[in-house]
Amino acid sequence: MSTDNVELAKQTPDHPQPYKELGMNDEEYGRVRDILRRRPTASELAIYSVMWSEHCSYKSSKVHLRQFGDKAPQTEALLVGMGENAGVVDVGQGWAVTFKVESHNHPSYVEPYQGAATGVGGIVRDIISMGARPVAVMDSLRFGPADAPDTKRVLPGVVAGVGGYGNSLGLPNIGGETVFDPCYLDNPLVNALCIGVMKHEDIHLATASGAGNQVILYGSYTGPDGIGGASVLASATFDEESQAKRPAVQVGDPFTEKLLIECSLELFHSDLVVGIQDLGAAGVSCATTELAASGTGGMDVKLDLVPLRDPTMSPEEILMSESQERMMAVVTPENVEAFLAVCAKWEVPATVIGEVTDSGRLVMTWHGEVIVDLPPRTAAHDGPVYQRPIAIPEDQASLQADAPTRLARPSNRDELRKTVLWMIGSPNLASKEWVTSRYDRYVLGNTVLAQPENAGLIRLDDETGLGVALSLDGNGRYTRLDPYAGAQLGLSEAYRNVAATGAQPLAVTNCLNFGSPEDPGVMWQFAEATRGLADACLALGIPVTGGNVSFYNQTGTTPINPTPVIGVLGVHQDVRRRNAMAFAAEGHKVVLLGATHEEFGGSEWAHVMYGHLGGLPPRVDLQAEAALGSVLITAAHETLLSGAHDLSDGGLNQALVEASLRGGLGVRVALGEDPFTYLFSESVARAVVAVRPEAEARFVDICEQAGVPYTTIGMTGGDSYAVDGQFSIPLHELREAHTATLPGIVG
CATH class of the missing domain: 3.30.1330.10 (PurM-like, N-terminal domain)
Known part of the structure; x- marks a missing residue:
């Protein structure tokens, strides 16, 4: 099966690529070429485009967010700070609590029920990935005027999505807010929070360390829903044109997520996991690059082993898919059999798709052809950083x-x-x-x-x-x-x-x-x-x-x-x-x-x-x-x-x-x-x-x-x-x- 591979990329430096359609500007595309010393393959372009998107890379906000670390008060309670899937604090008696809030705004306008539901699902997986049992959710919702026709379309769907997913997981919704204001008409805000509880020794981090350790993708099969969903949809101006070409909103399955929760917790408690990462925005692209970048530094992945709901999906689509209820784990070779047995017990599909290396490269193959060969940190952590122009609004x-x-x-x-x-x-x-x-x-x-x-x-x-x-x-x-x-x-x-x-x-x-x-x-x-x-x-x-x-x-x-x-x-x-x-x-x-x-x-x-x-x-x-x-x-x-x-x-x-x-x-x-x-x-x-x-x-x-x-x-x-x-x-x-x-x- 022939595709756009690394060797072909070396031989066709002038081959046109749709980087602008993927949200990259000329300078960013040029930087990718400088990093790789060639043009990117279609799969590499997919990885950089989603990982360098505003939603994933924080390229316009990093320079300001650093204050939260620079000015952080000294507190003994903080066990895990910024940079991981969620922060962790010590609450006494050996207990640790992790909590985080994230947005799913644009998807919730496009498809209110699934947009809100998958927002809840995504934040719950962030909490699972820290090794914690989710115990409650909250939400902050904002809509246009209460009597506006579009509010009557969006509000019931969002509320049903939040409730439907959280209720099905058996998680109480303990608080939040619902606000109406004309400024949110056609751009509702759906912010979901989850809190999880664990003992101090149960904390897990997103790292792929140990050359020879196996990379396992487990949870739902990968499908065409949500291709580039949050990472692309939330990283551009939201207007009629962007809606017309919007990617599909992710589709959630809370019952699969419930199995994923219980399966993951048993894996953690059985000490079968070296590193863990949930698959949210940017999907496989994010999980592989971030795990590799935070660990030994390299990973080999056979992308054609990723279980698919649609066998016609291309490598780029697999990399950009944001299908829900998926996790990626790093497991020592001697624990793979036990890991897969736990997944089978919970009826959670699990597949070994790769191996940790010390090469400093993320290498992906597709039916034997190398389609990705890049330094993972350049995608996960070294994206563009912008000092955007600042001016007080004229009407302030x-x-x-x-x-x-x-x-x-x-x-x-x-x-x-x-x-x-x-x-x-x-x-x-x-x-x-x-x-x-x-x-x-x-x-x-x-x-x-x-x-x-x-x-x-x-x-x-x-x-x-x-x-x-x-x-x-x-x-x-x-x-x-x-x-x-x-x-x-x-x-x-x-x-x-x-x-x-x-x-x-x-x-x-x-x-x-x-x-x-x-x-x-x-x-x-x-x-x-x-x-x-x-x-x-x-x-x-x-x-x-x-x-x-x-x-x-x-x-x-x-x-x-x-x-x-x-x-x-x-x-x-x-x-x-x-x-x-x-x-x-x-x-x-x-x-x-x-x-x-x-x-x-x-x-x-x-x-x-x-x-x-x-x-x-x-x-x-x-x-x-x-x-x-x-x-x-x-x-x-x-x-x-x-x-x-x-x-x-x-x-x-x-x-x-x-x-x-x-x-x-x-x-x-x-x-x-x-x-x-x-x-x-x-x-x-x-x-x-x-x-x-x-x-x-x-x-x-x-x-x-x-x-x-x-x-x-x-x-x-x-x-x-x-x-x-x-x-x-x-x-x-x-x-x-x-x-x-x-x-x-x-x-």
């Missing part, structure tokens, strides 16, 4: 000058009451039960807290109560107004959510969703946001363990609001002593923690009532955030509170409504002469808590020791939400306004 100054102070506020009690109901029924603040009811939140039996709680909370140890909390947050409007502060505000909210449960924040993952890196304004936003996040992580003492960059999130020339989504992981020493958000007991004092300022730039109030975006976002105060966290964590440990809810989008009003509805218990508060500011300001480092009567003195003491302002504003009880001198709204009316929105829009 005018945007910040357009403060919401010009917007009319409620002028009487009736208007204030109507504003409360409009706000809690607006798409971003309304109940997301329509979404979360599609997810299994309590499967496996270790979910302690899940949506709509402050953060998800998972029990790790039944005897000691050790657990971990997770929150996933971001605010594109804040980041549009001030990218540096906006990224920090996303971190602050996730930190606050985790601390509100009583967990100590420990580590960060992120998914950075931005427009085209070829736009200097977008690159300014990206540079500022990464700088802000790195500085904030250093100030709070929590390292970034890994994450994902998603560029080209725009339709035509209009980018989305810059949207860094931040995941924070915290360790809870005893989940039985958690803080829940509900007002759960009558007659307990309600206390507002933190300082409230008149801060409405980028707020939900300005967005809901006027569609306004302008001014500056709330002022960042990381010291106050850490102090508030210490109070909430201590209060949980000492069981001082009967309810605790962080304040974020929608301010105090949203928190009071959610805490009351969650517990089915009313609340009455007094807010002085300016209830509007107290109710709807989005100042940071704030929470509202209900204090147990016997704990009041102790709670005041810990607030004063931490320097956290505290104000008693009311009392729990009754069947209404009341603000003295302003309004009283029965809980049944609140519940109707809060829960009817999404079902009414989506159907």
Whole structure:
């Protein structure tokens, strides 16, 4: 069988090649020729094109992402940092936790169900590849206006895909967010997070070491679905032309993935694996080059041994396929038989396709002909690095000058009451039960807290109560107004959510969703946001363990609001002593923690009532955030509170409504002469808590020791939400306004 092989490439240096169609520019193609000292074969071109794509190589973001390492706080908890499939942290008692968030934005617009489903599948395999058992997932979803026709197409499919895949795997979905904004019309964001648990000794890394060790591909057969899917589709401007020639979106099979999970864990526990890599974006190209580059340095692969669903696939198609539910392992020769036996037990196909060498070359053959011969590091780690032009967007100054102070506020009690109901029924603040009811939140039996709680909370140890909390947050409007502060505000909210449960924040993952890196304004936003996040992580003492960059999130020339989504992981020493958000007991004092300022730039109030975006976002105060966290964590440990809810989008009003509805218990508060500011300001480092009567003195003491302002504003009880001198709204009316929105829009 004749194909474009290395010898032919040497003899035909001027043979035209479709490198531009594969997303490479002239300079990049020329660099490949310099590396190989000849033109690439079609298979080599396929490898370099996907491995040097924006999605896989981070070529426009590397120069900025380095800050996460350069500014990383020194912490003993970090066991595996950036550069591996996922970060790993020590949570005590011999347990380690790995977690990561990634995007599947463009595929989810093209094919909502499969795009979202395979996003979940991909992040789960990242966690498996570290040697961990996946224990929970989360998602951060963003769509256009809730009533837009295309939102009605995309939203149900995405939710069904997230739920269908995660539920079939038996993984609880414990939290996340669902946000609507016009900027995401035709470019939804689907960011999926997975968390896994293991003992310290079970950590596995992506490395192919040991000449003579065997390379085994196991899992699903390789097919034509998803050829170049994530790596190509996510690495170019998303417009009608790119959609017309888009590659097929990957097709997921969660039941095969469930077998793959159990099979992989048995292989790990039987000590049959030297190195491991999941096959996600760039498929076989990524797995072979990254394993070889991180190990002894060489690998020989017989590409024609790859099991195929379609026997007509060419070598290039095999290399670029992103078929799901596949893994690649490096195994010593004496363990191959045992490895294959475990795979057979779980009915997982497995095939030896190659061998580790010390040649420093990745060599692939196709029916005996050498079709690939390249230094693997040049594809996996030495791709192009761009210092893209940066410029402040032309409208940035005018945007910040357009403060919401010009917007009319409620002028009487009736208007204030109507504003409360409009706000809690607006798409971003309304109940997301329509979404979360599609997810299994309590499967496996270790979910302690899940949506709509402050953060998800998972029990790790039944005897000691050790657990971990997770929150996933971001605010594109804040980041549009001030990218540096906006990224920090996303971190602050996730930190606050985790601390509100009583967990100590420990580590960060992120998914950075931005427009085209070829736009200097977008690159300014990206540079500022990464700088802000790195500085904030250093100030709070929590390292970034890994994450994902998603560029080209725009339709035509209009980018989305810059949207860094931040995941924070915290360790809870005893989940039985958690803080829940509900007002759960009558007659307990309600206390507002933190300082409230008149801060409405980028707020939900300005967005809901006027569609306004302008001014500056709330002022960042990381010291106050850490102090508030210490109070909430201590209060949980000492069981001082009967309810605790962080304040974020929608301010105090949203928190009071959610805490009351969650517990089915009313609340009455007094807010002085300016209830509007107290109710709807989005100042940071704030929470509202209900204090147990016997704990009041102790709670005041810990607030004063931490320097956290505290104000008693009311009392729990009754069947209404009341603000003295302003309004009283029965809980049944609140519940109707809060829960009817999404079902009414989506159907």
